[in-house]
Amino acid sequence: MRELELPDLTTLTSDQKDERYITQSSFKEGFSLRNNFMAGVTLGIAMSLFGYSLQAFAGYKEMDVSNGGAIKGKVTFKGLLPSDAVEKIAIVKNIEVCDTNHNGVREVHWIDVKGDALRNAFVFIDGIDEGKKWLPPPPVNGKNENKYVIEQKTCRFTVWAEVVRPGPVTIRNSDMGVLHNINTREIINAESDSPVMKVLFNFGQPEVGDIEKEIKPRRAPFIGINCEAHNFMFGYRLALEHPYAVVVGDDGTFSLADVPPGTYTVKAWHPRLGFKEGKVTVTAKGAATVNFEFSKK
Numbered sequence: 238m239r240e241l242e243l244p245d246l247t248t249l250t251s252d253q254k255d256e257r258y259i260t261q262s263s264f265k266e267g268f269s270l271r272n273n274f275m276a277g278v279t280l281g282i283a284m285s286l287f288g289y290s291l292q293a294f295a296g297y298k299e300m301d302v303s304n305g306g307a308i309k310g311k312v313t314f315k316g317l318l319p320s321d322a323v324e325k326i327a328i329v330k331n332i333e334v335c336d337t338n339h340n341g342v343r344e345v346h347w348i349d350v351k352g353d354a355l356r357n358a359f360v361f362i363d364g365i366d367e368g369k370k371w372l373p374p375p376p377v378n379g380k381n382e383n384k385y386v387i388e389q390k391t392c393r394f395t396v397w398a399e400v401v402r403p404g405p406v407t408i409r410n411s412d413m414g415v416l417h418n419i420n421t422r423e424i425i426n427a428e429s430d431s432p433v434m435k436v437l438f439n440f441g442q443p444e445v446g447d448i449e450k451e452i453k454p455r456r457a458p459f460i461g462i463n464c465e466a467h468n469f470m471f472g473y474r475l476a477l478e479h480p481y482a483v484v485v486g487d488d489g490t491f492s493l494a495d496v497p498p499g500t501y502t503v504k505a506w507h508p509r510l511g512f513k514e515g516k517v518t519v520t521a522k523g524a525a526t527v528n529f530e531f532s533k534k
Contacts, residue, residue, distance in 0.1 A: 297479040298367040304521040305369065305495035308362070310528045312489045312505050314348070314355040319533050322348035326469040328392075331415045335392035335467065343392075343469035347509045354489030355531055357398045358507040359475045361482035362493065363514070369495040371402050371480045382407075385452075387462065387472070389417045389442070394462060394472035400482045401452060401460075401474050408448045416443045418465035423454040428512050434461060441466070452476050459506065473508050498523075505529035 324345045328336045335343070349356040377386045385402070388395045390411040410417050418441045422434035437460070438450050452460060458477045464470035475482055485491045493503075496519045504514045510531045517525040 296366070299370045300367055302369045302495045302497055305497055306519040306521060306523040306525065308493040308496055308501070308503060308517055308519060308525050308527060310360070310491060310503075310526050312355045312358045312360065312485050312491065312507075312529045312531070313353045314350045314510075314531050315353070316532045318348055318350060322346070322350075328469065330467070331392060331412070334412050334415050335469075337391050345469055345471060348507075351487065351489075354485075354487065355507060355510075356485065356487055356489065357473075358485050358489075358505055358529075358531075359398065359400065359473075359482060360485060360491045360493070360503065360505045360529070361400075361475065361477060362479070362496070363502045363504050365479050365481055365501065368497050369480060374401075375399075387419065387474075389415075389419070389464065389470070392417075392464075392467050392470055394464075394470055396472070398473045398484045399475075400480075400484060401476050402480070403453050403458075403476045403478065404451060406450055406452050408442065408450055410442045410445050413445050416441060416466050417470075418442065419462060420465050421450075421452065421460060421462045423457055424459040424461055425456045427457060427459045427506070439465070459508075461508070475506070503527050505531075507531060510534060 324347060325342045326345060328341055328343055332341070346357075373381070373383055374385045376382070377388065385399075385404075385406045386409055387406060388409040388411055390409075392412060392415065408419055418439070420439040421437045423437055424432055424434055426432050435456070437452060437454065440448070442448060452474065454460065454476055458475055460474035460476055462472045462474065475484075481493050481496065483491050483493060498519055498521045500516065500518045502514055503517055504512055506512050511534065513529040513531065515527040515529065517527045519525045
C-alpha cells in the first residue's frame with residue numbers, strides 16, 4: 238500500500254520543520270494550514286519559551302488495582318442548540334461512494350444531542366500517575382485485530398470519537414477508487430481561548446488498504462482528524478498516557494472502572510463546546526458520581 242506524502246506549503250528552516258501550527262478555528266474549514274501558518278508558529282514558539290507542558294504526559298505506571306472504585310456520571314446539554322450544531326455540506330466528488338443517503342448532502346453533527354444527552358464527548362481523569370493496565374484495542378467491524386484502526390469507509394471516519402493509546406495506528410482506506418487524504422493534528426492549549434494544532438501526519442491514500450502510522454502527541458492528547466480530499470470528513474481522538482478515559486454512551490452516561498482510592502480531577506471534553514471539570518473522591522470498592530452540563534457558548 239503506497240502513500241502520497243504532501244510537500245510543505247511553506248518553506249521551513251530545519252528548526253521549524255516539526256513546528257507547523259494552525260489555529261483550531263480552521264478545523265471546521267478543513268484545516269487551512271496556509272492561511273494560519275505564521276500566527277500558529279508564533280504562538281507555538283511562545284508556548285515553548287514559557288515551558289508549556291501537559292500533566293497528562295508526566296508519565297504513567299501500570300499496576301494491579303485490587304481495591305479500586307468507579308467514577309460514574311452523565312454528560313448533558315441544556316438549552317437551545319447553536320445554529321451551527323449541524324452543518325450540511327454538499328457532496329461534489331466521489332458521489333457514488335460518499336453519498337450514501339442519495340441526497341447530495343452530508344450532515345456533520347458538530348453537537349449531537351439526544352434528549353438531554355450530549356454524545357461524542359470524552360471524559361477522563363486529569364493527571365493520574367498510576368493505576369490499571371491498558372486493555373487491548375476494541376474490535377474493528379466485529380473483528381479483534383489487536384490494533385487501533387482509523388477506517389475511511391463510505392467517506393466517513395469510523396468512528397467519530399475514540400480513546401486510543403499513544404503509539405501505532407493503522408490508517409485504512411476501504412473505499413475502492415477513492416483517494417483519501419487524512420490529516421491528523423494535535424490540539425495544543427485546547428483549554429484556552431487560543432488553541433493551535435500541530436501536524437502529526439498528513440498523507441494521501443489513493444488505494445484500498447492499510448498504512449501504518451503513529452499517534453504520538455508531544456504536548457497534548459487531544460487529536461483532530463479530517464480528510465483534505467473530502468471537506469465533510471472529520472473525527473476526534475483522545476490519546477492520553479493512561480487508560481482512564483472514555484467516550485460517553487449514546488445516552489450520555491459514562492463509567493471509569495478500577496480507579497485507585499483517592500481524590501481526582503475529572504474532566505469532560507467536547508471538541509466544539511470545550512471543557513468542564515469536577516472533583517471526586519473514590520473509596521475502595523466504592524462509586525463516586527460526577528455529572529457535566531454543557532450549554533451554548
